[in-house]
Amino acid sequence: MSNKQASLVVWWPNSHDQARADSEGRVLRVRFEVHGAGGKLHGGEEPLNQLPKDLPCVALVAPSEVTVLSVTPPKLTGQKLQDALPFVVEPFLLNDPEDNHVSLWHSLGDGQRLAAVVGRAHVRAVVTACRQAGLQLQAVSCETLRQPSSQDRVLWFSGNDLLVAEPAAQPAVLPTTTPAVLTALLQRVLGNQSGVMLAADRARLEGLTGTADILQSIETVPRLPLSSLNQLRDCSLVRPEELRRLGVRAPAASRGKRSLLVAFIGLLAVGVVGLNMLAFKARSQNARLEQTIAERYAQALPDTPMVADPLLLIEREKRTLSSGLAGNNSSGSASHWLHEVGVAMQDAPFNSLNDLAFSKGTLSLRFGANVTQAMQEGAVQRLKARGLSAQWTKAGPDNQPVLQVKQGDPS
Structure with a gap:
């Protein structure tokens, strides 16, 4: 959803009010606002089935339905961290860990982060009602996840609750139904520190408490230094895959x-x-x-x-x-024997062959004295492997080695 696209923000009643409306057969009436890039466009209170159905919707569950805690998360990431979070907050809750959706938000310092817990049954009821009303639900969030954009403590009214947000502390939710309780809680929360409010909210608070002493540390501002309601669509208490399991369709593609x-x-x-x-x-x-x-x-x-x-x-x-060619070379021809002798004597020195003669089926080759004994023995073995009989003799006045080659074994 683009930041420039208009969106529908719906304040969901608490579980008691929703159950009473269901038991009485009444259509649930909710407070809503339509927000654009510049802020609120219009709003009011209407039955759920009368709300605009062509706008992306963010459902804000009542602050009394969300437990906000300061926790030190384990050094895990991804799915392992998500699986561990319900057990991290288990000591602070009465119900079973599997009954809650738990999400982590901004840092509070000293390794601590803000954790928000909401019941799975309540989320399921919200999603089911939105689907039946035809709303384009994209996130289930809570107004207590709004963050101050400055170092000031920010106070504002949301329905019958007074919300207090600080940059690096847990948000506070103060019920306004009992003025005496509200006064005591407000004194405890504020202490000696100051805060800022809108002029209309300050006048409402003064009418509830009936005393000006508490309000001396609260300044009025024309606009709250607080993240916009539109940004709560990015602070969903329920992961997108969980919403899809509950039947919520994937968000439509934005212009970007x-x-x-x-x-x-x-x-x-x-x-x-x-x-x-x-x-x-x-x-x-x-x-x-x-x-x-x-x-x-x-x-x-x-x-x-x-x-x-x-x-x-x-x-x-x-x-x-x-x-x-091989068939034309007779195994008993002189040319074939010369070829075989040339292969067998390939290690002989250059120009070591001095004379050759062929007579009575025997090929005689006279070599120079530079043909060593090892060359002679190697040649005999190679010729024997080729089916030829070979032997070395001495001939001539210079007593030079002569190689005699013929077919078959020597007689």
């Missing part, structure tokens, strides 16, 4: 949120256009790549249809050629 939604839709449209452009570019690159592959394939395998993956077809042709 709608603006964000429009901006998001615009960004989404730009993103879709950008993705389409990237997809078009990718398709173009893929088409050029496929054309290049087709051209290279035609060069590698002319007059061969590309009926499968081109790389697989080219690889198959390579294997076919390799197997054909």
